[in-house]
Amino acid sequence: MWRLNRVRLKAGRLGDGLAELRLKRREHEKALRQARRDRQLVSKRLLLTEDEEQREVTMDTASGQQDLVDLLCKVQHSGPERGTHLKALSKALRDPSEQLTFIKQENSVNLLVSLLTGSNAQCRLHAARCLHELSHSPHTNVAPACLPATPYLLTFLSGQSTKFTELCLYTLGNLFPDSDVVKDKLLAQGIIPALANCIENQKHNLAVVEAAAFSLTQLLQAKDAAEKIIPKVLASSLPSQLLSVLNPDPNFGLAPAIECAWCLHYLACSDGNGELLALGALSHCSSLLMSLGGAVAEGNKEEGMELLVCPLLRCVGNLVSCCPVDSLSTQVGDVRLVAALCALIKAYLHTQPALARESAWVLNNLTAHSTDFCSALLTLNLVPGLIQLLPFSQGINTMILRVLANVAHKKKESCLQLAQLGLLSTLCATLKMADQEMVTLSLEILFMLVIGRPQVADEFVRLSGVSLLEAIQYNSEGEMRRRAAYLLEHHLLSHSADCTVDNVP
Amino acid sequence: MTASGNCPTGTTEERELPFSFTPQLFHLHKDHEDGDIHRHMYLQDLYVSGADDEPALSVSEFACHISGCSAVFSALEEYEHHYNSLHRHVCCSCRRSLPSARLLDIHIQEWHDSLFTVLAQRQDMYQCLVEGCGQKFRTSKHRKDHLIRIHKYPPDFRFDKTKKDRGTREAKRPQQKDTAMEVADDVCESEGVCEVMCDVLSEQRELGETMETLVEEEAARMTKPAATMEHTDLSAAFDGNGCTSSETFKTQYSYRVPTTVCFGHSSVRGFRGRRGRRK
Numbered sequence: 001m002w003r004l005n006r007v008r009l010k011a012g013r014l015g016d017g018l019a020e021l022r023l024k025r026r027e028h029e030k031a032l033r034q035a036r037r038d039r040q041l042v043s044k045r046l047l048l049t050e051d052e053e054q055r056e057v058t059m060d061t062a063s064g065q066q067d068l069v070d071l072l073c074k075v076q077h078s079g080p081e082r083g084t085h086l087k088a089l090s091k092a093l094r095d096p097s098e099q100l101t102f103i104k105q106e107n108s109v110n111l112l113v114s115l116l117t118g119s120n121a122q123c124r125l126h127a128a129r130c131l132h133e134l135s136h137s138p139h140t141n142v143a144p145a146c147l148p149a150t151p152y153l154l155t156f157l158s159g160q161s162t163k164f165t166e167l168c169l170y171t172l173g174n175l176f177p178d179s180d181v182v183k184d185k186l187l188a189q190g191i192i193p194a195l196a197n198c199i200e201n202q203k204h205n206l207a208v209v210e211a212a213a214f215s216l217t218q219l220l221q222a223k224d225a226a227e228k229i230i231p232k233v234l235a236s237s238l239p240s241q242l243l244s245v246l247n248p249d250p251n252f253g254l255a256p257a258i259e260c261a262w263c264l265h266y267l268a269c270s271d272g273n274g275e276l277l278a279l280g281a282l283s284h285c286s287s288l289l290m291s292l293g294g295a296v297a298e299g300n301k302e303e304g305m306e307l308l309v310c311p312l313l314r315c316v317g318n319l320v321s322c323c324p325v326d327s328l329s330t331q332v333g334d335v336r337l338v339a340a341l342c343a344l345i346k347a348y349l350h351t352q353p354a355l356a357r358e359s360a361w362v363l364n365n366l367t368a369h370s371t372d373f374c375s376a377l378l379t380l381n382l383v384p385g386l387i388q389l390l391p392f393s394q395g396i397n398t399m400i401l402r403v404l405a406n407v408a409h410k411k412k413e414s415c416l417q418l419a420q421l422g423l424l425s426t427l428c429a430t431l432k433m434a435d436q437e438m439v440t441l442s443l444e445i446l447f448m449l450v451i452g453r454p455q456v457a458d459e460f461v462r463l464s465g466v467s468l469l470e471a472i473q474y475n476s477e478g479e480m481r482r483r484a485a486y487l488l489e490h491h492l493l494s495h496s497a498d499c500t501v502d503n504v505p
Numbered sequence: 506m507t508a509s510g511n512c513p514t515g516t517t518e519e520r521e522l523p524f525s526f527t528p529q530l531f532h533l534h535k536d537h538e539d540g541d542i543h544r545h546m547y548l549q550d551l552y553v554s555g556a557d558d559e560p561a562l563s564v565s566e567f568a569c570h571i572s573g574c575s576a577v578f579s580a581l582e583e584y585e586h587h588y589n590s591l592h593r594h595v596c597c598s599c600r601r602s603l604p605s606a607r608l609l610d611i612h613i614q615e616w617h618d619s620l621f622t623v624l625a626q627r628q629d630m631y632q633c634l635v636e637g638c639g640q641k642f643r644t645s646k647h648r649k650d651h652l653i654r655i656h657k658y659p660p661d662f663r664f665d666k667t668k669k670d671r672g673t674r675e676a677k678r679p680q681q682k683d684t685a686m687e688v689a690d691d692v693c694e695s696e697g698v699c700e701v702m703c704d705v706l707s708e709q710r711e712l713g714e715t716m717e718t719l720v721e722e723e724a725a726r727m728t729k730p731a732a733t734m735e736h737t738d739l740s741a742a743f744d745g746n747g748c749t750s751s752e753t754f755k756t757q758y759s760y761r762v763p764t765t766v767c768f769g770h771s772s773v774r775g776f777r778g779r780r781g782r783r784k
Contacts, residue, residue: 028551032542041541043548214548221535262544269535307547310540314533321530353562354539361531368528393565406528432584434568434577444526471588476572482523 044174046136086126093133103145128167135174143178157198166211173215199241206252213259220266234272243284261311268318282319282331293340296347317362325369335376342382360399367406374407383421401441408448415449419456443483450491
């Protein structure tokens with residue numbers, strides 16, 4: 001089971017090493033981004049031992065090292081001490097170089113397999129622990145060496161010992177991405193149905209659910225997942241299982257929901273989102289998002305909530321983009337989702353701007369073709385709040401301007417209201433921005449606001465909008481010039497002409 | 506969009522509409538950035554919630570629209586100031602920016618009005634630049650003297666400089682520009698006037714050096730070394746009055762915008778209803 005607290009404790013204890021920790025983390029981030037660019041982004045999870053969990057220190061593998069080969073010999077000879085030696089062996093296998101040494105020893109893995117399936121329960125556990133340490137290896141040639149163990153690991157998924165099951169799940173999840181040979185074998189051995197059964201039978205053990213969902217994410221991130229894996233997953237009971245365990249447990253925390261949400265996100269990215277929609281995935285995810293949004297609006301931002309919000313947003317956003325418009329409202333269930341999204345934007349604006357942007361993205365997809373959601377933005381009085389977000393860049397203001405444009409486009413009768421709520425005066429600022437997209441969108445919205453509404457045109461003129469547009473007529477982009485010119489000629493100058501004619505004595 | 510404002514039928518107008526916004530759906534790819542990075546950091550036990558070294562939220566910058574002007578601002582007031590200082594009262598013929606509508610009028614009159622040149626031979630045509638004074642002089646030098654003596658302008662004011670002095674003052678600008686300025690100075694003597702008023706007004710507004718520097722900086726920034734191709738478009742638009750040489754004065758506007766787009770007579774100071782193109 002993962003506890004986010006652990007991470008915080010780690011950081012807190014280091015005291016003045018905090019700066020180094022930050023530096024290290026930044027380096028890790030860079031490495032992750034590079035790995036992503038190379039499409040090699042794979043993460044493994046290490047389940048700590050009970051000792052480590054209790055003491056909350058990771059074990060120091062450097063000190064008190066017994067010779068690995070020696071240990072192996074001791075394990076090979078049966079006797080009452082076997083369990084102790086096996087445990088020591090599992091500790092030694094934390095070290096990556098020892099992992100390599102181990103697999104080079106003849107029959108070393110086979111030995112583990114025999115112990116894994118033997119009659120001694122303690123030895124089974126320790127053997128599984130050894131395999132788990134091996135699965136976490138950074139060396140990709142270790143995983144294929146562990147293949148003899150996989151059919152047994154899969155079998156144990158339907159066993160009764162939950163701790164054991166958890167260990168096996170993470171081991172399988174770690175092994176999967178390392179090589180195609182391993183992938184093919186595991187798929188052939190039935191890892192997908194095994195995971196489905198596991199979640200179904202162990203639904204109430206959230207640690208197991210978390211582990212199983214994690215392993216599933218490993219499967220779903222494979223490069224060829226779309227062809228080989230996702231169809232099978234969609235055909236199984238896994239999607240509905242995931243949806244049923246999506247809601248976070250107040251005692252256990254967010255971790256299982258996080259894993260489930262990422263699974264659903266990977267599935268929603270695929271062509272199979274029709275199946276997901278049919279299962280009510282959009283409704284489930286939306287309602288969870290709504291409760292999270294409600295929580296942040298009240299100031300209850302649980303630590304690590306963004307790790308759950310992120311995959312949920314992506315899931316909802318992608319499902320909305322492929323949901324037929326006429327069933328969108330029913331599929332989502334509650335139009336007040338837009339309020340939750342606005343709350344999320346505000347909550348994460350400064351700390352996680354990317355998350356704020358993605359919330360705005362979901363708003364865009366909701367309002368693009370649906371009158372219901374556009375209306376909701378107005379009736380729930382969310383527009384002024386959105387207008388206040390228009391100074392912020394990194395893609396946030398462009399997306400929000402799109403949302404507002406959607407509303408103006410979809411509900412022409414709301415244009416006057418939008419103008420009066422402050423959009424018109426804000427446009428006078430956004431029209432001056434360096435971002436071309438902002439200026440273009442602003443011109444488009446301005447057009448929608450003034451067309452057929454002379455009072456809006458007058459107000460814009462009063463706000464010195466005319467000189468603004470005149471400046472745009474000297475913009476290097478022809479599209480900009482044309483738009484500005486059109487607005488001046490057809491909607492604004494006529495009014496000004498009337499005004500000056502009247503004023504000339 | 507054409508310059509003509511006459512669109513007889515509604516359908517023609519719709520066909521010519523330059524507006525194309527339609528709501529769009531966006532689909533996010535599986536390997537979308539940032540959120541995935543945090544996810545993997547969490548998996549690898551590296552994630553710290555609410556870490557304070559997160560990327561800071563940034564605010565959109567503002568940028569001057571005028572093609573060729575690459576000025577960028579972090580605050581709206583800076584933009585306004587820039588635009589109002591440099592791009593408002595601009596002479597269409599020679600693209601010089603004047604600080605006020607009145608000075609623009611004077612400039613146009615004295616630089617680009619051949620009738621003025623004719624009349625100036627016989628009568629006092631050079632107006633005092635100080636508003637309200639109303640006096641007129643036979644030559645620009647007389648006016649200069651008047652400004653120093655009566656209105657107490659400092660003797661080392663810009664307009665006081667001779668052609669030689671101007672050359673040294675402009676020395677910090679690229680060589681090309683010096684030539685341009687000098688040549689222009691031959692014919693358009695009152696050029697110094699513009700910068701004079703810049704100084705005066707800046708003092709009046711207590712802006713100190715900023716405005717003046719801004720003009721120079723902006724002008725320098727707008728310098729584009731070799732844009733010979735683009736000059737040809739404009740040469741036809743200029744009258745012969747030596748302003749052809751000011752082509753090398755780096756313009757602030759897109760060369761592709763024809764002068765017919767210019768509002769009114771030689772000014773971009775804003776709409777005055779004098780375009781006469783509408784009906």
